[in-house]
Amino acid sequence: xxxxxxxxxxxxxxxxxxxxxxxxxxxxxxxxxxxxxxxxxxxxxxxxxxxxxxxxxxxxxxxxxxxxxxxxxxxxxxxxxxxxxxxxxxxxxxxxxxxxxxxxxxxxxxxxxxxxxxxxxxxxxxxxxxxxxxxxxxxxxxxxxxxxxxxxxxxxxxxxxxxxxxxxxxxxxxxxxxxxxxxxxxxxxxxxxxxxxxxxxxxxxxxxxxxxxxxxxxxxxxxxxxxxxxxxxxxxxxxxxxxxxxxxxxxxxxxxxxxxxxxxxxxxxxxxxxxx
Amino acid sequence: xxxxxxxxxxxxxxxxxxxxxxxxxxxxxxxxxxxxxxxxxxxxxxxxxxxxxxxxxxxxxxxxxxxxxxxxxxxxxxxxxxxxxxxxxxxxxxxxxxxxxxxxxxxxxxxxxxxxxxxxxxxxxxxxxxxxxxxxxxxxxxxxxxxxxxxxxxxxxxxxxxxxxxxxxxxxxxxxxxxxxxxxxxxxxxxxxxxxxxxxxxxxxxxxxxxxxxxxxxxxxxxxxxxxxxxxxxxxxxxxxxxxxxxxxxxxxxxxxxxxxxxxxxxxxxxxxxxx
Numbered sequence: 392x393x394x395x396x397x398x399x400x401x402x403x404x405x406x407x408x409x410x411x412x413x414x415x416x417x418x419x420x421x422x423x424x425x426x427x428x429x430x431x432x433x434x435x436x437x438x439x440x441x442x443x444x445x446x447x448x449x450x451x452x453x454x455x456x457x458x459x460x461x462x463x464x465x466x467x468x469x470x471x472x473x474x475x476x477x478x479x480x481x482x483x484x485x486x487x488x489x490x491x492x493x494x495x496x497x498x499x500x501x502x503x504x505x506x507x508x509x510x511x512x513x514x515x516x517x518x519x520x521x522x523x524x525x526x527x528x529x530x531x532x533x534x535x536x537x538x539x540x541x542x543x544x545x546x547x548x549x550x551x552x553x554x555x556x557x558x559x560x561x562x563x564x565x566x567x568x569x570x571x572x573x574x575x576x577x578x579x580x581x582x583x584x585x586x587x588x589x590x591x592x593x594x595x596x597x598x599x600x601x602x603x604x605x606x607x608x609x610x611x612x613x614x615x616x617x618x619x620x621x622x623x624x625x626x627x628x629x630x631x632x633x634x635x636x637x638x639x640x641x642x643x644x645x646x647x648x649x650x651x652x653x654x655x656x657x658x659x660x661x662x663x664x665x666x667x
Numbered sequence: 668x669x670x671x672x673x674x675x676x677x678x679x680x681x682x683x684x685x686x687x688x689x690x691x692x693x694x695x696x697x698x699x700x701x702x703x704x705x706x707x708x709x710x711x712x713x714x715x716x717x718x719x720x721x722x723x724x725x726x727x728x729x730x731x732x733x734x735x736x737x738x739x740x741x742x743x744x745x746x747x748x749x750x751x752x753x754x755x756x757x758x759x760x761x762x763x764x765x766x767x768x769x770x771x772x773x774x775x776x777x778x779x780x781x782x783x784x785x786x787x788x789x790x791x792x793x794x795x796x797x798x799x800x801x802x803x804x805x806x807x808x809x810x811x812x813x814x815x816x817x818x819x820x821x822x823x824x825x826x827x828x829x830x831x832x833x834x835x836x837x838x839x840x841x842x843x844x845x846x847x848x849x850x851x852x853x854x855x856x857x858x859x860x861x862x863x864x865x866x867x868x869x870x871x872x873x874x875x876x877x878x879x880x881x882x883x884x885x886x887x888x889x890x891x892x893x894x895x896x897x898x899x900x901x902x903x904x905x906x907x908x909x910x911x912x913x914x915x916x917x918x919x920x921x922x923x924x925x926x927x928x929x930x931x932x933x934x935x936x937x938x939x940x941x942x943x
Binding site for chain 1: 671673675676677678679680685687688689690691706796816817818837871872873874875892893894895896897898899912916917918919920921922924927929931932934935
């Protein structure tokens with residue numbers, strides 16, 4: 392049950408029912424140590440947990456994870472590692488509370504490691520304007536909790552015009568972490584590689600969204616929303632291409648113009664207003 | 668400088684400049700102990716720091732705070748307490764990463780303390796539909812970073828139709844924390860009391876936004892956005908009134924109908940489509 396119905400009243404004094412998104416706490420334990428409680432829609436909790444561990448760099452490799460067991464009755468996700476989860480304490484020592492919706496916590500060493508990110512060159516990892524517009528349309532058409540209940544963020548991973556995976560959550564961090572978990576689970580194939588992918592989010596491009604996309608190796612990021620200064624700075628430093636305000640045929644390319652094959656729309660025809 | 672200009676390119680192939688909101692890290696130290704790093708627009712950093720300490724219940728009372736010194740050159744806010752900040756370590760031991768934009772971290776004991784919140788009765792703390800619509804218009808008119816650069820959330824505190832304070836930040840948690848700091852600074856007067864106030868946010872009403880408003884003693888909360896299940900549950904339990912989708916004359920009252928004096932809009936006239 393990703394949504395529930397509640398009775399509301401509108402400006403006409405009408406009582407009616409509306410859907411609202413479910414949101415439930417999920418506490419992650421790694422080898423019985425409590426790590427964090429995420430508030431989540433819970434559509435794909437195992438992938439969320441894996442992606443969280445990956446993006447926070449609490450676990451080095453998927454091979455270190457023996458099992459993830461989610462029990463909604465107690466709101467717990469128990470992660471068992473091979474070898475007892477080395478230096479979890481050291482890795483969780485510092486934290487940054489970020490601007491993101493959702494799990495806006497990034498442990499201290501994360502920002503340092505951005506500099507080791509290497510994205511594929513602009514010559515090979517590019518996007519055409521017509522492709523971008525197809526992705527806008529694909530996102531619009533995707534059946535979603537948002538359409539039914541609002542108040543969630545959606546994320547998708549594309550290869551060319553193919554939508555590989557789509558996830559919604561109350562926080563966009565949970566959504567991108569779930570995609571990170573999906574990519575980890577597919578790391579045996581080209582699906583798990585970021586270089587030829589495009590990451591699409593309905594949420595804003597803040598520093599940590601850009602950071603997470605970069606860590607996944609994805610060079611092109613599109614948002615229905617805008618960008619903040621640090622998201623812009625990081626993307627520029629990393630040679631990523633950021634698009635914002637993406638909807639229908641419209642978009643803004645903020646940076647990384649060298650990965651973008653513009654196919655400019657014809658200029659809007661002048662509007663003639665005939666009165667009378 | 669709350670915004671900066673960057674060069675962008677649009678779907679017509681036009682290069683032009685756009686404003687984006689600034690976002691900078693601010694690390695809070697309490698008696699030289701590092702607590703957290705917030706990503707913030709930085710409009711009112713001292714109030715943000717005070718409100719953060721208040722909402723996370725890291726400091727009991729404003730009287731415990733000797734000084735807050737913000738130094739943007741190093742991105743640090745140094746808080747000095749009288750008596751050396753008792754049991755900070757114990758208070759920061761558990762954390763919940765929530766769905767909010769911005770500082771979505773709530774330390775463990777917070778949720779327990781919700782049950783001690785007492786809001787004024789519905790007989791005295793109410794809102795009329797016409798007042799709500801005036802507040803919608805006041806929010807729309809407020810000159811803002813959002814209008815210039817997008818990608819920020821705004822919060823305001825109202826008494827009747829009077830906007831007492833308004834703040835924007837990259838995360839809506841920073842915005843409400845700044846308002847909490849403002850109320851703390853005004854706790855000597857009725858401005859600091861929540862009972863006769865209305866809290867307005869452009870962001871979603873998730874569990875921790877509702878929690879924070881409740882902790883400030885504010886019984887009525889309005890959002891331009893929607894509500895999640897846990898925000899709804901908490902508000903219902905606390906007897907708060909939540910409005911969402913508020914814009915111009917439109918709104919949805921999700922719960923707490925007993926504080927709301929409906930003045931229903933006339934039903935929409937039927938639309939006659941004349942073809943030919």
